[in-house]
Amino acid sequence: xEDFTKGKQLRLVNGSTxxxxxxxxEGGQGSxxxxxxxxxxxxxxxxxxxxxxxxKSNQADFYNNLKKNVEDGAPSSSFLWMKAxxxxxxxxxxxxxxxxIRPSNYCEFTKFIKAKEKxxxxxxxxxxxxxxxxxxxxxxxxxxxYQDLSPGNFFIDKDTGDVLxxxxxxxxxxxxxxxxxxxxxxxxPEVIMGKGxxxxxxxxxxxxxILFELFxxxxxxxxxxxxxxxxxxxxIEKELYAVNPVFVCSKEDTSNxxxxxxxxxxxxxxxxxxxxxxxxxxxxxxxxxxxxGTARLSEKDWKDMIYALWDSSVxxxxxxxxxxxxxxxxxxxxxxxxxxxLPFSHALQVNGFTIAVAPGKTISEYHxxxxxxxxxIGQIVESKKNPGVYGLxxxxxxxxxVEYPEKPETYYPTDKTxxxxxxTRIQIGTKTIKII
Amino acid sequence: MxxxxxxxxxxxxxTMALFYLFDKSGSMSGTKIxxxxxAMKDIPKIIKxxxxxxxxxxxxxxxxxxxxxxxxxxxxxxxxxEFIGQWHDIHAEGLTSLGAALRSLNEKMSxxxxxGDNPMGYLAPGIIILSDGAPTDEWEKPLExxxxxxxxxxxxxxxxxxxxxxxxxxxxxxxxxxEAVVSIDDxxxxxxxxxxxxxxxxxxGTTSSTGKSAQEIVNEAxxxxxxxxxxxxxxxxxxxxxx
Numbered sequence: 077x078e079d080f081t082k083g084k085q086l087r088l089v090n091g092s093t094x095x096x097x098x099x100x101x102e103g104g105q106g107s108x109x110x111x112x113x114x115x116x117x118x119x120x121x122x123x124x125x126x127x128x129x130x131x132k133s134n135q136a137d138f139y140n141n142l143k144k145n146v147e148d149g150a151p152s153s154s155f156l157w158m159k160a161x162x163x164x165x166x167x168x169x170x171x172x173x174x175x176x177i178r179p180s181n182y183c184e185f186t187k188f189i190k191a192k193e194k195x196x197x198x199x200x201x202x203x204x205x206x207x208x209x210x211x212x213x214x215x216x217x218x219x220x221x222y223q224d225l226s227p228g229n230f231f232i233d234k235d236t237g238d239v240l241x242x243x244x245x246x247x248x249x250x251x252x253x254x255x256x257x258x259x260x261x262x263x264x265p266e267v268i269m270g271k272g273x274x275x276x277x278x279x280x281x282x283x284x285x286i287l288f289e290l291f292x293x294x295x296x297x298x299x300x301x302x303x304x305x306x307x308x309x310x311x312i313e314k315e316l317y318a319v320n321p322v323f324v325c326s327k328e329d330t331s332n333x334x335x336x337x338x339x340x341x342x343x344x345x346x347x348x349x350x351x352x353x354x355x356x357x358x359x360x361x362x363x364x365x366x367x368x369g370t371a372r373l374s375e376k377d378w379k380d381m382i383y384a385l386w387d388s389s390v391x392x393x394x395x396x397x398x399x400x401x402x403x404x405x406x407x408x409x410x411x412x413x414x415x416x417x418l419p420f421s422h423a424l425q426v427n428g429f430t431i432a433v434a435p436g437k438t439i440s441e442y443h444x445x446x447x448x449x450x451x452x453i454g455q456i457v458e459s460k461k462n463p464g465v466y467g468l469x470x471x472x473x474x475x476x477x478v479e480y481p482e483k484p485e486t487y488y489p490t491d492k493t494x495x496x497x498x499x500t501r502i503q504i505g506t507k508t509i510k511i512i
Numbered sequence: 513m514x515x516x517x518x519x520x521x522x523x524x525x526x527t528m529a530l531f532y533l534f535d536k537s538g539s540m541s542g543t544k545i546x547x548x549x550x551a552m553k554d555i556p557k558i559i560k561x562x563x564x565x566x567x568x569x570x571x572x573x574x575x576x577x578x579x580x581x582x583x584x585x586x587x588x589x590x591x592x593x594e595f596i597g598q599w600h601d602i603h604a605e606g607l608t609s610l611g612a613a614l615r616s617l618n619e620k621m622s623x624x625x626x627x628g629d630n631p632m633g634y635l636a637p638g639i640i641i642l643s644d645g646a647p648t649d650e651w652e653k654p655l656e657x658x659x660x661x662x663x664x665x666x667x668x669x670x671x672x673x674x675x676x677x678x679x680x681x682x683x684x685x686x687x688x689x690x691e692a693v694v695s696i697d698d699x700x701x702x703x704x705x706x707x708x709x710x711x712x713x714x715x716x717g718t719t720s721s722t723g724k725s726a727q728e729i730v731n732e733a734x735x736x737x738x739x740x741x742x743x744x745x746x747x748x749x750x751x752x753x754x755x
Contacts, residue, residue, distance in 0.1 A: 101561050102558070102561070102711055124733075125736060126732070126733045126734075126735075126736040126737065127733075129736050130729075130732055130733070130736075184564055184565060185567075186564060186565055186566065186567050187564065189567060189568070190522055190525065190570075191520050191521055191522035191523070192522070194516050194517065194518075194520060195516040196516075197514060197516070198514060198515050198516065201515075201516065226567055227567040228565035228566060228567055259567070261567060261568055262567070289567075293520060293523075294523065295568055298568070298632075302632065302633070303631060303632060303633065305633050306623060306627070306633050306634060307627075307633060307634050307635070307636060307662065307663060307666060308526060308633060308634065308635050308636065309636060309666045310636075310666075310725065335631075337523070337524060337631050338523050338524045338631050338632050339523065340521055340523060341520055341521060341523055344519060344520075345515060348515055395514065396514075397514040397515065412515065413514050413515065413517075
């Protein structure tokens with residue numbers, strides 16, 4: 077348990093040498109040091125021997141899995157991945173791994189939950205949510221599972237929503253578990269009950285909790301039921317999170333409803349998001365999804381929810397806050413933040429999607445054919461001559477057939493802009509965009 | 513102004529209270545007490561690190577010394593930041609009134625005492641005791657009473673027995689098992705051990721979970737606290753002596 081002192085040299089398995097500069101911190105698994113390797117700065121995570129011994133027969137598997145993760149590389153750039161394994165020497169007294177140093181613009185997600193750090197905008201929250209979902213989609217597609225998702229492993233840039241996922245030590249091929257159980261509050265009920273080991277399905281449970289906390293800064297299963305107990309004993313914990321978990325915003329069972337004081341952030345933020353999103357979370361924490369691993373929302377489901385939020389968003393021209401439009405309140409929508417009127421009057425409907433008209437927003441192949449959202453086919457622009465009048469600019473490479481109300485069919489090639497008038501229909505291939 | 517602006521409040525999180533009971537009897541003077549003082553200056557940083565990465569938990573610290581009398585150094589459990597300002601070096605003198613310390617702990621581990629005002633409730637507490645002698649007062653009855661305390665029952669307990677004169681059996685009875693007693697032969701190691709156990713107890717109590725009880729995890733960790741035998745894994749041979 078002796079710390080490495082400044083100047084201590086360690087050998088990497090790939091042959092390089094690292095020099096210890098300074099100890100950065102320590103946790104239950106090990107310590108983290110700032111080190112230098114070939115003139116570059118890195119972080120070194122060094123396992124406590126007591127931790128490694130605690131793994132018992134899994135010790136060699138744990139090491140080999142770490143080695144495999146180094147070889148496989150990061151599933152996406154959102155992971156602060158292990159780059160090389162470090163050992164002290166022959167008959168090693170232990171090992172650790174090298175990773176990049178976390179840039180200072182990233183802050184622990186736990187600090188956001190504890191209101192010690194704040195997101196600079198709702199847009200940053202949406203971006204962070206998408207980054208997290210995409211990172212886990214990439215991880216799961218690579219055939220691996222994370223197994224110990226908790227806010228302690230996420231670092232977020234409060235302005236851009238960029239995400240770094242750390243502590244990837246337990247990432248292993250799906251359905252291979254090297255001993256980790258998870259973090260209370262984030263473990264799937266079947267893991268707490270001892271009925272299953274962490275895997276990709278249990279990751280999806282934890283992901284739902286993480287996303288709920290990201291949007292509402294509150295825990296989805298911690299409401300009135302949690303405030304009844306002065307001391308959270310293991311038996312009570314099991315009851316609240318595994319035997320009888322109840323979603324705080326459940327419509328059917330209100331026994332665990334939010335409590336003023338402990339759930340004040342949830343009570344403030346929940347009404348600011350649209351019903352369609354509420355429904356997604358109610359589904360994610362329904363009795364069925366809580367107890368049945370295969371009934372959980374997938375990364376695609378979450379991406380659809382986040383995209384739907386973007387599509388319905390209208391930026392307030394006064395305070396720049398994002399508002400989520402509902403076609404029912406067209407014409408008299410007020411900003412949730414500053415209370416002033418919003419210029420929301422039209423929406424585009426295509427292929428089951430609804431996009432609130434606001435400058436800068438786009439229609440992409442995602443809307444036409446569930447394709448790539450980055451491949452835009454049309455962009456909403458505001459008239460330079462007549463502010464408040466919006467058009468959809470054809471940024472695709474096909475000609476659009478446009479039918480204005482009571483006018484003959486007109487053709488709009490690339491770069492031409494269709495004026496958005498209610499009742500207009502834009503035909504693009506086999507799909508029709510309706511202006512409502 | 514926006515959704516995530518100043519209207520977002522820090523909400524009540526569950527709190528883990530970490531209780532320290534330090535023997536400051538006359539025999540503790542010199543290196544032993546200096547090591548305790550030294551360790552307690554590092555404790556807030558360790559606890560803060562653990563608490564920062566714990567999603568829905570805070571950690572607070574309460575500390576008392578016992579010699580002829582019991583003296584709480586904290587008026588209530590304090591956050592790591594508050595604790596920095598509150599800690600004053602302790603000086604060794606007097607007897608080893610462990611019984612009085614246990615009685616006082618029993619009083620403080622109650623809703624009327626130190627564990628009353630958190631709306632979200634508390635996590636199971638941690639108790640860390642350090643002593644270098646045998647109790648000089650009646651301790652069996654106070655321990656019997658303390659063992660009826662539900663907070664105490666669910667607490668993770670670790671005791672440090674410093675030197676040959678420490679009564680390991682008594683400390684084992686307080687902690688519930690011999691496994692939870694760490695014997696320290698070299699006083700120079702006190703600081704290191706207090707830090708290690710603080711990190712382990714607070715981390716185990718607030719975050720990680722492997723299906724075992726917190727006490728089991730902590731007991732396993734302290735069993736290997738000073739075990740320097742190599743960790744055997746199939747890793748390439750590298751000559752340690754080449755540096």
